[in-house]
Amino acid sequence: MKHVLVTSAWPYINVTPHLGNLVGSVLSADVVARYYRLKGNDVLMVSGSDEHGTPIEVEAIRQGITPKELTDRNHVRVAELFKRWDTSFDNYTRTESPVHKKFVTEILTKIYQNGYIFSQDTQMLYCEHDHRFLPDRFVEGKCPYCGCERARGDQCDRCGRLLETTALLEPYCVICRNAPTVRTTRHWYIDLSRLSGRLNEYLKTNEQLPDNVKNFSLNWIKEGLKPRAVTRDVEWGIPAPFPGAEGKTIYVWIEAVLGYVSATIEACQRLGQPEKWRDFWFNKDARTLYFVGKDNIPFHTIILPALLLASGEDYNLPWNVSATEFLQFKGEKASKSQRIGIWIDEALEMFPVDYWRFFLMATRPESKDTNFSWDFFLEKINADLNDTFGNFIHRTLTFISSKFNSEIPRPDELSAEDETILQIVKEKVNEIGNEIEQSKLQSAANTLISLSRVGNQYLNEKEPWNLIKTDPAKAANIFYVCAQIVKALAVTSSPFIPSSAEQLWQSLNLTGNVSASRWREAETPFEVGHRINKPKPLFSKIDADDKKLDSLLTQVRERMAKAAQS
Numbered sequence: 001m002k003h004v005l006v007t008s009a010w011p012y013i014n015v016t017p018h019l020g021n022l023v024g025s026v027l028s029a030d031v032v033a034r035y036y037r038l039k040g041n042d043v044l045m046v047s048g049s050d051e052h053g054t055p056i057e058v059e060a061i062r063q064g065i066t067p068k069e070l071t072d073r074n075h076v077r078v079a080e081l082f083k084r085w086d087t088s089f090d091n092y093t094r095t096e097s098p099v100h101k102k103f104v105t106e107i108l109t110k111i112y113q114n115g116y117i118f119s120q121d122t123q124m125l126y127c128e129h130d131h132r133f134l135p136d137r138f139v140e141g142k143c144p145y146c147g148c149e150r151a152r153g154d155q156c157d158r159c160g161r162l163l164e165t166t167a168l169l170e171p172y173c174v175i176c177r178n179a180p181t182v183r184t185t186r187h188w189y190i191d192l193s194r195l196s197g198r199l200n201e202y203l204k205t206n207e208q209l210p211d212n213v214k215n216f217s218l219n220w221i222k223e224g225l226k227p228r229a230v231t232r233d234v235e236w237g238i239p240a241p242f243p244g245a246e247g248k249t250i251y252v253w254i255e256a257v258l259g260y261v262s263a264t265i266e267a268c269q270r271l272g273q274p275e276k277w278r279d280f281w282f283n284k285d286a287r288t289l290y291f292v293g294k295d296n297i298p299f300h301t302i303i304l305p306a307l308l309l310a311s312g313e314d315y316n317l318p319w320n321v322s323a324t325e326f327l328q329f330k331g332e333k334a335s336k337s338q339r340i341g342i343w344i345d346e347a348l349e350m351f352p353v354d355y356w357r358f359f360l361m362a363t364r365p366e367s368k369d370t371n372f373s374w375d376f377f378l379e380k381i382n383a384d385l386n387d388t389f390g391n392f393i394h395r396t397l398t399f400i401s402s403k404f405n406s407e408i409p410r411p412d413e414l415s416a417e418d419e420t421i422l423q424i425v426k427e428k429v430n431e432i433g434n435e436i437e438q439s440k441l442q443s444a445a446n447t448l449i450s451l452s453r454v455g456n457q458y459l460n461e462k463e464p465w466n467l468i469k470t471d472p473a474k475a476a477n478i479f480y481v482c483a484q485i486v487k488a489l490a491v492t493s494s495p496f497i498p499s500s501a502e503q504l505w506q507s508l509n510l511t512g513n514v515s516a517s518r519w520r521e522a523e524t525p526f527e528v529g530h531r532i533n534k535p536k537p538l539f540s541k542i543d544a545d546d547k548k549l550d551s552l553l554t555q556v557r558e559r560m561a562k563a564a565q566s
């Protein structure tokens with residue numbers, strides 16, 4: 001059996017994720033993990049909360065609590081929300097996990113001993129008032145490139161350029177607003193240039209990597225890899241294990257990507273199989289998949305592979321990295337302060353989780369940024385999920401229930417057309433599987449709908465409700481075929497809309513859970529004489545327009561804000 005490790009970018013938990021944070025990472029990973037489980041693979045799905053780094057520290061100072069208090073609270077909240085989104089994590093952990101800290105310490109020690117890490121004096125901003133260095137987000141100022149007045153120490157939000165704090169014009173400390181001084185401090189760096197040949201080779205020979213990911217990463221290498229700091233002068237983080245680096249911590253971006261390995265180790269420890277993680281990280285037949293937003297590409301195709309290579313331990317490098325474009329909201333970037341966007345907690349207060357899961361996958365931003373609008377949402381839910389997918393299933397099952405006494409009709413000399421439909425079902429099931437394996441989840445979700453459309457058209461053309469009076473054998477054949485389509489839909493939809501698929505599985509009176517069944521069940525005929533349970537509609541139409549939904553969202557926000565205060 002092939003081992004498949006499915007991972008998603010670690011959410012940074014200074015705030016609750018919004019739909020755009022979820023679509024390309026956690027949700028995509030979940031669909032793919034569920035699919036590979038159905039295919040009978042040995043699957044682990046892991047990720048966790050990324051909780052170190054200066055934005056968390058700055059936010060904790062603002063709230064008057066410790067960073068750990070902040071992340072304890074937010075980690076529980078985010079983990080709970082992911083459960084409510086029906087994500088099937090085998091391990092959703094955090095970077096404060098002792099397993100993670102131990103692993104990071106050990107692998108960085110090896111990388112140091114292998115000679116890839118050196119130290120060097122550098123100039124850093126220092127706040128004389130707060131008696132601390134000011135890395136990354138601890139300092140703001142004017143962007144030297146575009147003149148934006150409030151560029152952050154690590155990046156300018158307006159022009160998008162990555163910055164060094166010392167490059168900022170008119171810098172000030174974000175805690176006390178005083179102008180900082182410059183001090184000399186020693187930092188530790190990984191020498192990426194020494195790994196660039198092997199990284200280049202890895203990227204060029206990896207046939208799974210999508211073109212956008214591959215080209216972006218190869219360009220990075222072409223421009224020349226520079227040494228990258230792995231330490232910071234802050235207390236919140238994992239202590240740097242290098243001789244002379246006492247009091248320094250590991251830069252958050254270096255340790256967070258190592259969480260993919262530590263989360264696998266932790267998952268296997270919990271399973272009581274502490275050595276099993278090696279099957280995923282060293283067995284060359286294993287597949288490791290990463291689902292990230294496009295702004296995270298180099299951390300997964302350059303930084304993580306560089307660290308794994310530098311350890312000298314023959315780790316599996318990412319087999320595939322799927323990077324989504326951005327999900328915009330009515331043409332703009334999500335912003336909590338400006339109330340642009342929809343957050344993953346708010347969404348669940350408005351509609352059932354499967355509506356969101358289906359919508360986000362059917363519109364997954366794969367080749368360009370996509371734009372959320374309520375009209376788009378209504379079209380996908382009402383026309384595709386309810387009218388096409390849901391109605392075909394409901395028509396079929398209610399007819400079998402009332403006219404065939406709930407028994408799946410027995411096929412009797414199927415017509416060539418019936419056989420053709422069954423052949424199309426087979427092809428569509430394969431197509432959905434192939435699309436998921438290629439991380440083309442948007443296409444896969446839409447192929448799923450087209451499979452139900454095949455059934456709907458077949459019913460409309462054949463009108464078996466009339467035939468049953470004149471040629472009952474023919475009508476029975478048609479409902480036999482439709483029942484097979486419904487079963488195929490139950491299996492193939494389960495990665496996308498797991499709880500609706502489960503409800504359908506129960507209506508079909510099939511044993512166990514669809515999520516624990518097998519993909520091949522999609523093509524396995526019902527047993528002769530199989531009886532179904534009374535069907536219930538899976539979805540209902542949303543009777544609202546753009547305006548109504550905007551005001552519903554506002555009501556939800558007000559209710560949640562009130563609940564948070566009390």
Ligand SMILES: [Zn+2]
Nearest residue numbers: 143146156159
């Ligand atoms: Zn700028």
Ligand SMILES: [Zn+2]
Nearest residue numbers: 127130173176
């Ligand atoms: Zn200060």
